[in-house]
Amino acid sequence: MRELKIFNTLTRNKEVFTPLTEGYVGMYVCGPTVYSNAHLGNVRTFLTFDVLFRFLRSIGYKVRYVRNITDVGHLVGDGDEGEDKIGKMAKLEQIEPMEVVQRYTNDFHDVLRQFNFLSPSVEPTATGHLIEQIEAVKDLIEKGLAYESNGSVYFDINKYNEQGGNYGKLSGRILEDLLNETRELDGQSEKRNPLDFAIWKNASPEHIMQWPSPWGMGFPGWHLECSCMSAKYLGDQFDIHGGGMDLKFPHHECEIAQGTSLNGVSPVRYWMHTNMLTVNGQKMSKSLGNSFLPAQLFTGDHDLLDQAYSPMTVRFFMLQSQYRSTLDFSNDALKGSQKAFRRLLNGLRIVKTLSYVSSEEPTDEKKKKNVEEAIEGFYEALGDDLNTAVGIAHLFTMLKYINMMYMNQLNPSALGENTFNELKEKYIHFFEDILGLKEEQNESDASVLNGMLELYKEYKSNRQFDKVDQIRAYFKDNNMVVKDLKHRIDWAWEE
RNA sequence: GGUCUCGUGGCCGAGUGGCUAGGCAGUGGUCUGCAAAACCAUGUACAGCGGUUCGAAUCCGCUCGAGACCUCCA
Numbered sequence: 001m002r003e004l005k006i007f008n009t010l011t012r013n014k015e016v017f018t019p020l021t022e023g024y025v026g027m028y029v030c031g032p033t034v035y036s037n038a039h040l041g042n043v044r045t046f047l048t049f050d051v052l053f054r055f056l057r058s059i060g061y062k063v064r065y066v067r068n069i070t071d072v073g074h075l076v077g078d079g080d081e082g083e084d085k086i087g088k089m090a091k092l093e094q095i096e097p098m099e100v101v102q103r104y105t106n107d108f109h110d111v112l113r114q115f116n117f118l119s120p121s122v123e124p125t126a127t128g129h130l131i132e133q134i135e136a137v138k139d140l141i142e143k144g145l146a147y148e149s150n151g152s153v154y155f156d157i158n159k160y161n162e163q164g165g166n167y168g169k170l171s172g173r174i175l176e177d178l179l180n181e182t183r184e185l186d187g188q189s190e191k192r193n194p195l196d197f198a199i200w201k202n203a204s205p206e207h208i209m210q211w212p213s214p215w216g217m218g219f220p221g222w223h224l225e226c227s228c229m230s231a232k233y234l235g236d237q238f239d240i241h242g243g244g245m246d247l248k249f250p251h252h253e254c255e256i257a258q259g260t261s262l263n264g265v266s267p268v269r270y271w272m273h274t275n276m277l278t279v280n281g282q283k284m285s286k287s288l289g290n291s292f293l294p295a296q297l298f299t300g301d302h303d304l305l306d307q308a309y310s311p312m313t314v315r316f317f318m319l320q321s322q323y324r325s326t327l328d329f330s331n332d333a334l335k336g337s338q339k340a341f342r343r344l345l346n347g348l349r350i351v352k353t354l355s356y357v358s359s360e361e362p363t364d365e366k367k368k369k370n371v372e373e374a375i376e377g378f379y380e381a382l383g384d385d386l387n388t389a390v391g392i393a394h395l396f397t398m399l400k401y402i403n404m405m406y407m408n409q410l411n412p413s414a415l416g417e418n419t420f421n422e423l424k425e426k427y428i429h430f431f432e433d434i435l436g437l438k439e440e441q442n443e444s445d446a447s448v449l450n451g452m453l454e455l456y457k458e459y460k461s462n463r464q465f466d467k468v469d470q471i472r473a474y475f476k477d478n479n480m481v482v483k484d485l486k487h488r489i490d491w492a493w494e495e
Numbered sequence: 496g497g498u499c500u501c502g503u504g505g506c507c508g509a510g511u512g513g514c515u516a517g518g519c520a521g522u523g524g525u526c527u528g529c530a531a532a533a534c535c536a537u538g539u540a541c542a543g544c545g546g547u548u549c550g551a552a553u554c555c556g557c558u559c560g561a562g563a564c565c566u567c568c569a
Contacts, residue, residue, distance in 0.1 A: 029569095030569075031569095032569075033567090033568085038569090039569090041568085041569055042568090042569045043569085044569070045569035046569075048569095074567075074568095075567070085567080171498085171499095171564075171565090172498070172499075173497095173498070173564095173565080174498090177497060177498075177565090178497095178565075180497085222567090242569095243569065244568080244569025245563075245564080245569080246563080246564075246567095246568055246569065247568080247569070248564075249564065249565070250565090250566090251568095273569095274569065275500090275563090276562090276563070276569080277569085278562075278563095281561065281562065282561095282562075283562075283563070283568090284569095285568060285569095286567095286568070287567080287568070317507090320507075320508065320509090320517085320518070321507085321508060321509085322508090322509070325501085325508085325509090326500090326501080326562075326563085327507095327508090328507080330506080330507080332505095332506050332507070332519080332520090333506070333507045333508085333519085334507095335506095335519075335520095336506070336507060336508095336518060336519035336520075337507080337518080337519080338519095339518085339519060339520095340517090340518045340519065343518090343532095346532085381509095387509075387510095389508065389509050389510095389516090389517075389518095390509055390510080390516070390517080392509095392517070392518080393509075393516055393517035393518080394516095394517085395517095396517060396518070397517090400533095400534080403532090403533055403534070404533080404534065406533080407526095407532085407533050407534070409533075409534060410534095460528090463528070465528055465529075468528085468529095469529085469530090472530080472531080476531095481531055481532070482531080482532090483531075483532055483533085484527075484530085484531075484532080485526095485532080485533080486526070486527090490532095492531095492532070494531090495531095495532085
């Protein structure tokens with residue numbers, strides 16, 4: 001099996017990935033809170049783990065990929081006293097909370113489908129795991145690591161640290177510093193320590209979403225669901241946990257504290273955090289009002305956008321950077337990606353038509369080696385903390401040879417049969433299966449296109465250039481171009 | 496205020512002590528009825544100032560600039 005190195009937030013080092021069980025990987029990614037539309041920043045995180053999922057499978061792992069849907073417990077605003085995000089939206093729109101959940105879950109799934117994401121193996125919801133969460137709260141109270149206060153239950157951070165815990169180890173924070181900096185927040189009076197976080201919240205009568213519990217009517221704290229669901233589907237300890245950098249503290253820190261307390265083992269072996277998407281250098285976020293909805297991008301309907309960009313263009317754009325770097329969103333960058341993506345896409349069409357023909361031409365060892373190194377280089381790049389940017393650079397090297405053969409500038413036999421077949425097979429595999437890119441326009445009826453090209457040939461041999469130009473114009477109107485090559489006439493998507 | 500990250504050629508974006516990343520745009524060429532495409536060629540890049548080193552964009556220090564987290568956010 002090929003090597004995969006992962007930058008582990010816990011150790012701040014790139015480490016060689018070794019799974020708990022040979023050949024199998026358990027991966028958990030914090031999914032969205034479904035109280036509004038998914039925006040592009042969300043997409044970047046899920047894209048990273050989609051590619052990781054694909055890559056792990058490609059190199060031979062069986063992967064169980066769990067990505068949750070948060071449909072309760074995530075509060076609005078500061079601290080632990082805000083309104084439930086979903087409950088708030090339900091009131092605003094005068095619908096049932098579960099209607100809010102359904103609407104935005106559907107939206108989330110639609111968006112992911114447009115970006116060609118694979119479905120996770122399990123997609124659990126917080127409301128579907130209330131019993132597990134209540135049991136976990138009981139367990140934590142029994143262990144003396146949580147206490148009840150006014151119908152709410154809080155996790156006791158000081159106790160946790162006294163018993164050998166290390167709250168802050170993931171985000172590199174020191175408990176004392178945190179204590180000194182904590183602002184005065186509402187609801188703090190219920191807590192023994194301002195850093196303690198709610199694992200069960202007492203619901204006020206007007207709170208829409210509430211369930212019975214040993215502590216009265218209430219609802220689970222946000223951090224708890226991930227601990228319960230990851231343990232349930234992946235075990236007390238599992239391989240990879242991912243999410244956006246902004247979840248590192250406090251969400252993931254709390255998950256570690258809960259998981260360690262509940263199961264006696266630190267829950268996650270490799271923590272991965274994706275960096276933020278920025279717009280003009282600032283984090284894209286809903287609260288700053290600079291976030292794009294995918295739909296706006298696809299239609300170009302946004303003040304900051306010059307034109308529409310297709311889902312695959314955006315997917316490719318994001319893959320051109322490494323997930324731990326911030327990525328800045330701009331029209332110029334997107335346009336560059338659009339063109340680059342179409343070139344690779346045309347290469348995909350071409351490579352599928354190429355087949356090996358033996359000839360007298362001797363092998364060109366230099367070119368052969370160049371192709372082999374590009375293929376190997378792609379695997380190495382992805383295996384190096386998922387460096388898709390470098391992987392794509394190798395894909396362009398492969399594209400060059402594909403184009404050369406297509407243009408009759410290079411004979412396939414110069415590469416040798418094995419290398420030729422590898423080039424063909426891997427280009428398709430990298431493009432479609434690992435990077436998850438695909439053709440997105442419906443090809444017009446091939447026979448019509450071919451008929452047009454036959455006419456083109458005829459007009460051209462009769463030197464009726466006005467007719468020839470008309471056919472070119474027709475193709476151009478449909479975002480295509482006629483490729484008038486020495487040895488054949490073909491079409492391609494306009495770049 | 497605390498913790499941390501980043502500053503790469505016109506644009507985007509990898510890399511990280513000595514070896515051409517890559518893409519887009521530009522320029523020249525091959526090809527072409529003309530184009531397009533493709534291929535070939537082409538760029539004195541690493542914020543500034545010091546230091547360590549045979550050698551630094553890469554390590555260290557300082558300065559300037561940008562950003563993230565510390566409070567809901569992927």
